[in-house]
Amino acid sequence: MQDYEARLEHMLSRLREGGQRITPQRLAILRILASSEGHPSVEEIYNVVTRDFPTTSLATVYKTITLLKELGEVLELEFSQGSNRYDGSKPFPHPHVVCTSCKSIVDPDLESLGAMTAEVCEQTGYKVVNHRMDFYGLCPECQKEKE
Amino acid sequence: MQDYEARLEHMLSRLREGGQRITPQRLAILRILASSEGHPSVEEIYNVVTRDFPTTSLATVYKTITLLKELGEVLELEFSQGSNRYDGSKPFPHPHVVCTSCKSIVDPDLESLGAMTAEVCEQTGYKVVNHRMDFYGLCPECQKEKE
DNA sequence: TTTTCTGCAAATGCTTTGCATGGGA
């Protein structure tokens, strides 16, 4: 990821702008979110951070993520069963394609997204500002294994 | 809803097929889900059911819904903050438009959905079998109130 | 009569909060 450095710097700037302090724990959390490999959960972030800072608490991870959500610098994928997942490298709504077998996630680039959003607004009268779009299925690898 | 009767009968049949008993509480819950006005939460279902059966417990509502989920006769919309919502009249994946203010939910009928799913498959190679598609925004009513 | 379902209460799992202490700036 060559975008990683830029994302990290951007997040740090946003925190500083808001008069927030850059603590070692926060820096460690930001590093993980800036790359967002595998759309980590709070638990996963916590497990990585505590390698370097063993006393870090889950509460601190939650508080830092709450802060970043307020700044619009992290995307939260909500799941009512199981934990939420986070994407700090692309902190804006975008579609995900999730493999139901190996849990891999890819981000498709859908031409028809704009047209669909327009169709929603026109048909319902809602002023759409956000979306959650997940497709579930078998990735190419897992399709082969099922044969 | 002229489909309401048919949906209710279908759900009852599925329960009977599975050797499940039709209790007054279950019947009341099925009635609400078969019409699914407003994509009710467990709390909302509970509030209605207890009008006729005041001793009904939340646990019974949860257990009945779990049963219907296993039969594929209700669609669960998961939300990690706030309660889940349920659709028993259209128990298959379909797009929803959610008002971020009053929490109302409507079902748009999107022409472009098929094309988008095809685009996802073509671009990623995944075999898509399911989706979660929510649009968030202000409903017409809540737009007026904000003026 | 035989199971199964109900309803209460306790338990669970994720997340948030309160507060005293510690550590950035």
Next chain:
DNA sequence: TCCCATGCAAAGCATTTGCAGAAAA
């Protein structure tokens, strides 16, 4: 030094579970 952030523990919520009594079939 002055606050803000941390970390612990407790609280909050939605949901699930265990079990004794109630009620379908």
